[in-house]
Amino acid sequence: MINYIELDSGARLVSEKIEHTEVCSIGFWFLNGSVDENSEEKGYAHFIEHILFKGTASRSTSDIAKSFDRIGSNFNAFTEKELTCFYCTFPAKHIKYVIDLLTEIIFKPLFDIKEINKEKNVIISEINEYLELPEENSFDLFIENMWLPHPIGYKITGEVKDIKNIKKKSLYKYYSERYIPGNLVISAAGSIDEVLLVNLLNSSLPSSKSGPDSSDVLSKRTKPEYRYNCEYHKYPSKQIHLHAGAAFPSPAGMKDYYNLLFFSTIMGESMSSRLFQKLREENGYCYTIYSFRSIYNYYSMWNIYANTIPKLLTEFMDKLNIELNNILINSISISEIADARTHLEGGLILSQEDMELRMKRLARHYIFSGRCFDFTESMEMLYSVTREDINQFISSNLINKEFNVLVYGDAGKIKNKDYNIAIKG
Numbered sequence: 001m002i003n004y005i006e007l008d009s010g011a012r013l014v015s016e017k018i019e020h021t022e023v024c025s026i027g028f029w030f031l032n033g034s035v036d037e038n039s040e041e042k043g044y045a046h047f048i049e050h051i052l053f054k055g056t057a058s059r060s061t062s063d064i065a066k067s068f069d070r071i072g073s074n075f076n077a078f079t080e081k082e083l084t085c086f087y088c089t090f091p092a093k094h095i096k097y098v099i100d101l102l103t104e105i106i107f108k109p110l111f112d113i114k115e116i117n118k119e120k121n122v123i124i125s126e127i128n129e130y131l132e133l134p135e136e137n138s139f140d141l142f143i144e145n146m147w148l149p150h151p152i153g154y155k156i157t158g159e160v161k162d163i164k165n166i167k168k169k170s171l172y173k174y175y176s177e178r179y180i181p182g183n184l185v186i187s188a189a190g191s192i193d194e195v196l197l198v199n200l201l202n203s204s205l206p207s208s209k210s211g212p213d214s215s216d217v218l219s220k221r222t223k224p225e226y227r228y229n230c231e232y233h234k235y236p237s238k239q240i241h242l243h244a245g246a247a248f249p250s251p252a253g254m255k256d257y258y259n260l261l262f263f264s265t266i267m268g269e270s271m272s273s274r275l276f277q278k279l280r281e282e283n284g285y286c287y288t289i290y291s292f293r294s295i296y297n298y299y300s301m302w303n304i305y306a307n308t309i310p311k312l313l314t315e316f317m318d319k320l321n322i323e324l325n326n327i328l329i330n331s332i333s334i335s336e337i338a339d340a341r342t343h344l345e346g347g348l349i350l351s352q353e354d355m356e357l358r359m360k361r362l363a364r365h366y367i368f369s370g371r372c373f374d375f376t377e378s379m380e381m382l383y384s385v386t387r388e389d390i391n392q393f394i395s396s397n398l399i400n401k402e403f404n405v406l407v408y409g410d411a412g413k414i415k416n417k418d419y420n421i422a423i424k425g
Contacts (some may be wrong), residue, residue, distance in 0.1 A: 001016070001017065001375075002014065002015070002016045002017050002362065002372045003016075003017075003126070003194060003356070004219050004366075004371075005198055006115060006200065006377055007181070007186075007201050007202055007205060008179035008202045008205075008207070008288075009180045009182075009202070009205040009206060009207050010199075010203045010207075011181035011182070011184040011185070011186055011201070011205055012184070012185050012186070013185075013186045013187075013188070013193055013197075013198065013201060014185065014186070014187050014188075014362050014363065014372055015187070015188040015189070015192055015197060015203055015362075015424075016188070016192075016358060016362060016372075016374075017190075017194060018189060018190050018355065018358070019191075019193060020094075021154065021190055021191050021355060022093075023089065023090070023091065023092060023190050023191065023355045024088060024089070024090060024091075024095055024152045024188065024189070024190035024191050024192060024348060024355060025087065025088070025089040025188065025189050025190055025355040025356040025358070025359035026095075026098065026100075026102065026187070026188045026359065027085050027086070027186065027187045027188075027359050027360065027363055028085065028086045028087070028102060028186055028381065029083055029084075029085045029184065029185045029186070029187065029363045029367065030083065030084045030178065030179055030183055031082070031083065031084070031183050031184075031185070031186055031217060031218060031367070032082075032083070032084055032178040032179070032183060032217060032409070033045065033046055033079055033080050033081045033082040033083050033084055033156070034079065034080075034081055034151060034155070034156045034158075034304055035046050035081045035082050035151045035152045035221060035296070035297075036082075036151070036178065036220070036221065037154060037174075037216065038151070040163075040170070041154070041170070041174055042154050042155070042158040042159065042162040042169040043092070043123070043156075043157055043158020043159070043162045043163055043166070044166070044171060044174045044348065044372070045079050045084055045156070045174075046079040046123070046156050046157050047119065047123060047158070047163070047166060047171065048084070048171065048174070048175050048179065049077045049078070049079045049084055050119050050122065050123060051109065051111060051115065051116060051119055051171075052077075052086070052105055052106055052109050053077075054103070054107060054109070054110070054112065054115040054118075054119060054347075055110045055112055055115060055117075055316060056104050056108045056109060056110060056347060057108060057110065058104070059104070059105075059132055063405055064101075064105060067101055068088065068101070069097075071090055071091065071094045072091065073088050073089060073090035073091075073094070073098065074088065074089045074090070074356070075087070075088045076088075080156065080158055081152055081156065082294060082296055082297060083367070084179075084343075084390055085360075085363070086102065086106055086266075086323035087356070087359065087360075088102060089355060089356045089359075090121060091107060092131075092190055092191035093214040095192070095193075095196070095197065096196075096200055096406065099120055099197075099200045099201065099204055099325065100200075100204060101200075103204040103205060105180065106347070107179075107205070107206050111149055111168060111171070111172050111175075113168050115219040115289075116168055116171070120163050120164065120166065123157060123158075123163050124160050124163055124164070124235045126157060127155075127159070127163070128160070130157070134235065134239070134241050134408060134409070135241055135305070136236055136406035137193050137408075138233070138235075138241045139243055140155050141233060141247070141406055141408065142404065143204070145229040145231055145406060146227065146229060146245070146301075146404045147226075147227075150224035150225065152221070152224045152234060152296060152299075156367045164272060166176075172274040174341060177217075178217055179269070180206075181205050181206060181207070182216075182307060185216050185366060186201065187359045187360070187362040187363035187366070187420065188359060188362075189355050189358035189359040189362060190355040190359075192357070194254055202311075208220040210305070212304055218297075220352060221298075221374055223298045224298060224299060226247045227298060227387050227404075228402055228404060229404050229405075230402070230404065230419065230420060231405070231406050232375070232407045232411060232414055232419070233407070233408045234409075234410060234411075235408055235409050235410065236410060237408075237410060237412075238309070238312050239307045239308070239309060239405075239409055240307060240308050240309065240310055240407060240408065240409035240410075240421075241305075241307050241406075241408040241409055242304070242305065242306045242307065242308070242316075242405070242406070242407055242408070242422045243304070243305055243405070243406045243408070244303070244304045244319075244320075244403045244404065244405045244406075245301045245303035245403060245404055246301065246302055246397070246398055246401050246403050246404070247300070247301045247302065247404075248299065248301075248302075248397035248398070248401075249298070249299065249300070249301060249397075250295055250296060250297065250299055250300045251295065251300065254365075254368075254369055254381060255384070255389075256268050256372060256379065256393070257285075257295070257348075257368070258298070258382065258384075258385050259292055259380050259385060259389045259390055259392070259393040260302070260342075260393060261293070261344065262267070262337065262340050262341075262344075262385050262389075262390055263302075263332075263390050263393055263394065264291050264292065264302060265340040265344060266332055266336050266337070266339075266379075266390075267291050267327075268289065268290050268291025268292075268304060269290060269292065270309050270343055272339065273290075273291070273325060274323055274334055275289050275290070275304065275320075276289055276290065276318065276327075277304075278323050279316065280320055280322065281330070283319060285312050285315060285316040285319060286306045286311060286316060287307060287308075288305070288306060288307050288308055288310040289305070289306035289307075290303070290304070290306075291303065291304050291305075291307070295368070295402045299359070301385075302319075302397075302398070304403075306320070310324070310409065310410060310411050310412060313407070313411050313419075314414075314415070316358075317419050317421070319383075320421060321420075321421055321422070324421065324422075324423050325423055325424060327394060327423070328394075328399070328423065330340060331387070331391065332387060332390055333387075333392070334387060337385070337386075337390070338388055341382055341383065341385070344382055345382055347381070348375070348379070369370050377414065386390075387395055394423075398423050399402060399423050400422070400423070400424060401422065401423065402420060402421070402422045403421040403422060405420070405421055407419050
């Protein structure tokens with residue numbers, strides 16, 4: 001059973017007790033990411049994710065690492081465009097220990113200037129590493145071309161110059177205004193004594209009843225202006241890295257989300273997908289090709305990534321256009337939908353055994369729709385999607401829309417018309 005509780009601090013807790021495990025996973029999800037930064041704050045959310053590991057009044061950086069390691073837990077964090085998460089998966093008997101540790105790290109950080117300066121070097125190294133990974137760097141350029149100057153186009157890490165310019169005072173101000181219980185969703189799945197969990201969180205979290213809450217933070221977000229862009233970025237590489245994608249209003253609810261999920265699964269999210277089979281297996285135009293979904297507050301995107309060799313680029317692009325337009329000529333079949341359904345059903349069943357995945361799923365469902373869907377409800381939605389639903393998604397969001405495109409590599413002399421991608425109704 002999934003429970004929802006507003007804690008004394010104003011944070012919201014969503015939890016699911018699982019009887020057949022001795023594992024628990026807890027995530028602290030702040031409704032803040034790189035999209036909430038202004039031009040003077042680029043990279044702040046990601047930097048804060050790092051600096052919260054770097055000591056409290058009673059624990060050094062080394063002490064924090066040892067504290068998690070000694071109980072055999074998996075502790076990590078990540079920053080996204082609209083979220084920052086700190087989470088731990090651990091033997092359930094250590095729940096008090098873990099909550100005490102997490103809340104101390106998150107809400108009582110030192111922000112020591114020496115650690116801040118050291119971490120600048122770490123993050124600059126991280127940024128430079130990504131710059132040398134063509135797939136990652138090209139995707140950042142693709143997103144920038146689509147969305148800048150809106151913050152959704154910022155790199156999550158920030159640029160090197162942004163990191164060098166970070167000042168402790170402004171960084172701490174950003175942290176203190178956003179990393180508060182009122183802007184926090186806590187998700188927990190596994191072997192949980194829910195009464196104990198609530199009591200531990202109520203006694204450990206600071207109060208933010210008198211401060212800003214998530215509505216204050218989220219109300220400052222502005223709608224990005226989608227812009228079409230088609231670019232060739234010359235880069236000394238033996239491969240061409242291609243990104244193509246279209247943006248559309250985000251799903252209004254889980255039903256719309258599942259329509260997008262089915263479409264993307266059929267087109268490019270598995271080895272049996274249309275794009276993988278046609279462009280790689282049947283024609284040998286590429287080594288890697290897949291599609292994926294990105295869902296944000298205002299807009300979502302359906303994206304394709306592929307790599308190929310320069311001499312095959314023109315043929316590859318022609319074939320990609322053909323396959324995308326085949327969804328109108330050779331409509332998605334009942335058998336493809338059935339295969340996608342059992343593929344997604346299998347993934348859902350497997351995820352039931354992973355407490356960390358269950359915890360993340362709870363949080364993302366709650367943040368997206370205001371409630372969570374249990375296994376039975378999720379299965380019902382999986383089995384409710386029809387061919388008409390998927391066709392409606394395609395016609396509403398993709399037909400007669402030119403895809404944003406980035407061709408990244410050394411493709412010689414090409415013209416824009418050589419790499420336009422569109423589904424023409």
